[in-house]
Amino acid sequence: MRPPPAPARRRRRPWGTSASLPPGSGPVRMYPGIRSRTRPGSGNGNLAGKTWVNLLEMNEICSRCGADLPPEARYCPRCGAPAQMPVSAERKVVTVLFADLTDSTRLASALDPERFREVQAGFYRAAAECLSALRGRVEKYVGDAVMAVFGTPHAHDDDALRAVRAAWEIRDRAARLSSDMDLAAPLQVRIGVDSGPVVVGAGPADQLLVSGATVNLAARLQQAAAPGEILTGETTRQLTQGSVAFGPSRTVEAKGFVEPVIAWPVEGLSERSTRRTIPLVGRRREMTLLNETLARARETSRLHLVTVLGEPGIGKSRLVDEFLESLVDVKVLRGRVSRFEEDTPFAPIAEMIRREIGASQAPAPDDERELLRSTLEEVCRAEEVEATAARLELALGLATEQKSDRPYRVAMVRTGLVTFLERLAAAGPIVVAFDELELARPELLELVEQVASRGRRLPALLICSGRDEMLETRPGWGGGLPDALALRLEPLPAADSVELTRAAASALDETTAERVARHAGGNPFFIVETTGMLLHERAERATSGLKDDETPPLPATVQAVVAARIDHLDAASRDLVRKASVFARSTFRTSELALVAEPTEATLACLVEEELFVQDGERPEVWRFNHEVVRDVAYDSLPKRERLRLHLSIADRLAEEDRFPASLAYHLERAARASLDLEPADRALAERAADALLRAGDIARRRMELRTAVDNGGGHAKPAYCAGSAKPATGSATSPARGASSNGRSTSRPTTYGPEASRIASSATSRSTSTPTSTARRSISRRRYRPRERFRPATGISRSPARFWLRGGRLTCAATTRARCGCSRKRSRPRARIPKVTRGRKRAR
Ligand SMILES: Nc1ncnc2c1ncn2[C@@H]1O[C@H](COP(=O)(O)OP(=O)(O)OP(=O)(O)O)[C@@H](O)[C@H]1O
Ligand SMILES: [Mg+2]
Incomplete structure (x- = not known):
């Protein structure tokens, strides 16, 4: 069923009903074509609750001819294509391969056209066989080139390796083809392979369309390759370096790319070896x-x-x-x-x-x-x-x-x-x-x-x-x-995880090691890969570990493994995992999930079975992601428009509640981030997010919260909007930045307010007109922050208005941490209730 037309403002419904999503969204689907009906920027200053209507009020259009579809239409009135084609666009990491027969013009002129056609068909057949044997999908034939994608419809954790192997096979088969067909000169191919994020969705003729810079880069690498050479991009190299030998890298000029591109020539395939010289830990x-x-x-x-x-x-x-x-x-x-x-x-x-x-x-x-x-x-x-x-x-x-x-x-x-x-x-x-x-x-x-x-x-x-x-x-x-x-085998215990992190990267400082270990959830592969990436980055950027607000990086190898796991779930479970990833914490309730998806017992049971979700032993309505990396990968796979819609639906509900400024700011900030990526000219949501961050920061500042509390707070509490009651219990706020597992093990996840807040803020403030945000900025810039607040300014944005948004974001966390700990404003905290916070304070001193 098509979703109903969007009302400007919805009536409030009880929490947990599936109808609580914003208009235009429908239950779970994205249609191939969506168009913004109202131009952004038409806000009248009272942005709360309105921006998303502008952004999300979208017309459905025919995926084949682009005509507007009347509401309830089942077929396009212009071309007759079926209107209800619930093909959801999906963000995925795939590997794209281009293989092109070199010197085909010379060959065509030397051979009879019929003979040339046989050679061409032989090459296509050989390439298609090599590709399909390794689960690659031939996307199209362009001239004498074949384009194939690895990772659709289902991702494998070794898609990049499959692609390189297929490239190797294609090159060998082409060489053999020339001797089989008695050609005077050997057939040679140039091959380009690149891995990266793309969006996979329905194309004009109902076929799957893969869009993204990765496709263009693979094509450019193919053009830059010498005859008989296989060139891969940097990500493909990272994904396959354990099994593939590469020659020295070189930079190639890739048309359309601003920076020169690093290309790695493949020299050979070797046995897979994941083992590094890291001693065995635990077990x-x-x-x-x-x-x-x-x-x-x-x-x-x-x-x-x-x-x-x-x-x-x-x-x-x-x-x-x-x-x-x-x-x-x-x-x-x-x-x-x-x-x-x-x-x-x-x-x-x-x-x-x-x-x-x-x-x-x-x-x-x-x-x-x-x-x-x-x-x-x-x-x-x-x-x-x-x-x-x-x-x-x-x-x-x-x-x-x-x-x-x-x-x-x-x-x-x-x-x-x-x-x-x-x-x-x-x-x-x-x-x-x-x-x-x-x-x-x-x-x-x-x-x-x-x-x-x-x-x-x-x-x-x-x-x-x-x-x-x-x-x-x-x-x-x-x-x-x-x-x-x-x-x-169970995940490594926390102490062993930290030991492994240290063993894998002794140069990392203690805090970074702890954060990496916690983030990886005790999975040694995640730890080894993440530390490897950090060390690599460290060597390149000379950084000394993770910054305070930085999440550990998500290596492509880990992403590939987790994405393959998510991809092989049934459609309902996959959908639920992706949508659950919009929550700020790793922990959420069934009723929260119902805001964005339609969780059924069977789906949740399946996700527990697959070890992606864990159910709290004592409170069966509370769930968490098994690893934070699962959440990160799931979030990455959500199309930005979908992120925007989901975050705004939650933010809208929170705005109605008007009780949780921190959560509201988090969701608006995330929505603004997606909105700026999709429509950079539309600043309305950035303004709204900046307002929310300011407000949340202000509230926290008034409560005189300390930064250390933010860094060390844990636990989760029941947010009002999932309680089914209009009024939440006192002190039961939810933090956007933190969560804790049911067993008390912290699964905290630092937010990335810093750079984003700065980006959103600068985006919001780039307008010269006086807006509520600029007024707020003026007022906040007059305030003096007390030294005891101990906030470090974000690198490069000190003294800029963004700093205050950054502070706002920080303070937001602080506010909720404090509320969560059940502390009144002036009383000192009872040690037994918040030992971590107290310890953290001491450390900070
Ligand atoms: N206890 C440990 N101590 C140190 N390193 C470890 C430990 N366990 C695993 N590793 C390292 O983690 C990485 C992944 O481990 P391994 O390949 O054994 O995982 P696996 O369970 O076999 O994965 P897969 O399911 O992909 O085969 C390897 O680099 C391995 O050396
Ligand atoms: Mg193994």
Whole structure:
């Protein structure tokens, strides 16, 4: 259903009803074309409650021909295209690839047109095959170039790597094509790859349209590449540097880009290696458990199966690596499921056999057969050698298999492998490890389970590690097997997280280390990547850590992992995660969620199941994001127009309540930020946000709040607008900058009022006319701030009006922190209630 026409001012509805969104928004959807009906800037000074009407009163237009659609129209009156096409625009980080056949004009003039067409078609076919094998989407063919996108419709955490691999394949296939087609000169391609944010939405012919500078940059990189060269942009390099070897970077002139662009030539593909020289932190119990299980397997001469599960980046592979490396006198066989060999289900088994027989990764078939036989002759009985070799050759892809034998393939490989393992185990205990089993095909999982059950009499430890999704494909994994245990890795405890942060970046100061650790929520991958990025930035900018108001950066690698997780949710859950990200804190209530989305029990349960949301044990109506990075990534994926709409809907409700200036200022500031990006000329919302920040700051100043309280305050309280009652309880304010988890662990998130406030303020004050804001500014600039307020001016904006907005923002937090702590204006705070604040004060002194 199309949303109803927008009234200028809505009647107030009870909190938590879905109709509480601003007009023109509809429940959840964005239509392909929206147009501002009222020009911005027509405010009459009484901005509160009006600005958003100007910005959001939008007409729906036909996505195909652009004609205005009458209300309730189901088809466009001009071109007949269906009007209700709820294709939501989405911000995503994708990787774009352009591959262009070089010198095609010369080729075209040298060949008969029909022959040239065959060459062209051969190239397109080869490119499309390489791309689709790696889940890339061919977007379009332009001349002799192919454009493909990795990351739509679903993101993978390794989209950038897939794109580089596809580029590599395309280049090789083009070279082979010229020999296959007997061309006089070899076919060469220039390839450009870049990763970055884009908006994906419906295009004019109902197809998906990918828009953003990333697309243009990938095209420019392709143009700058030499024949046969693959050039990537900086973000792609960051995302793939663990698996790709790059040559020295160079700057290229990219038409349309103001700055020269840094380009990285791809020199080779290497094995994935995420491990850095950071010592293992924590995980002592898990290590002990693995050691004890191996000792038990040795003692009882029975195979033990240990499954290590956990979310992406939690340290499964690292734990297993460390355990395997610590083993002495134990034979270890390892196999990792590759993301790129989706058609060879037994690849990990082939990998472990190859290592054992001493074959290289791509040996000649005859050499491999020879090596296999000689190894089996050493370890097996003479009568077993032939049969076992034939069975293992199936796993190595060396045997020619009859069609009728296919159903028995798993059984044959299993028998061969069990015999092989039995003979190896005769000399001493063995450990067999499979990693990344969530990517394994069902045949492999079946085989591993069968090996575990058939090889029960072996002194062996079978370690299987994989992400939690593994249980989705095989919920009964390990069930029914004796001596099987599953271990789920939990996030590192707070102290270990800080230790890891310090170990990963000893140059960071203590506060920054703590903030990074807290922000990462105990996920080692997030910590390692974030510290890596901070160190990199530090080297570049010579900064000494995070500034007071700075959020830890979100590395592209982390963003890719989290975005892939969000992207694979069902539509309702994905929508809820994104919309929940507009709340200032990581913690929110069901009734708050209902302001912006339609949370159902099933959706919330799904998000808890996926470990994106956590429900408070004592107060079931309170939720939080599992990691703050999830919130950040979800927020990044919200289209700006959607952010604007959601923040304004909440701000509008808060303005009606007139009780929570801090929250109001936060939402208006965020809305203003989106509005300025979308319509820089429209200052109305920036004015309103500046007013709100000033007002909130003023209130806080009157309460004489200290900065230290802001920095150290925690906890959350029930905001009035979610209580269902008109009046909130005293002191139950909500902070825009802070939140705390239900278990008392702080999940505080610093706001970024500083630069934004300055930007909004300067934007708001760039008008010369006297506005309420400028009057307020004049009045506030006459005020003297007492030294005890201890505010540091933001870099570069000291003495400017923006400073006061900055202060306003700061003080806003202070006000709510104070209210939250339940402190009256003059009384000193009881230590027991706010120990953190008190400690923070001491530190600040
Ligand atoms: N306890 C730890 N101490 C130090 N570094 C760790 C620890 N756990 C993980 N890491 C580091 O964090 C990064 C991610 O770890 P790892 O690759 O093991 O995660 P994973 O759970 O296997 O992720 P995925 O699901 O993507 O396979 C690696 O760089 C690893 O070295
Ligand atoms: Mg892993």
